[in-house]
Amino acid sequence: MREPRPKRAGEQIFLPKGSMHRLSNVSGTPVTVIEIQFGNILSEEDIERFNDDYGRDS
DSSP states (O other): OOOOOOOOTTTTOOOTTOOOOOOOSSSSSSOOOOOOOOOOOOOOOTTOOOOOOOOOOO
């Protein structure tokens, strides 16, 4: 996995289909994440969890 890439308020990221990614907030400031899906099928059925700190099913 790549090194962390800090972001500032208002910045965006694009995650290509099939990319492994992880999001964390190391600041003391709350973060709002807006996720936008696009394509013919808008579903979470294709999510594959590799490491989940919250105990959700993989």
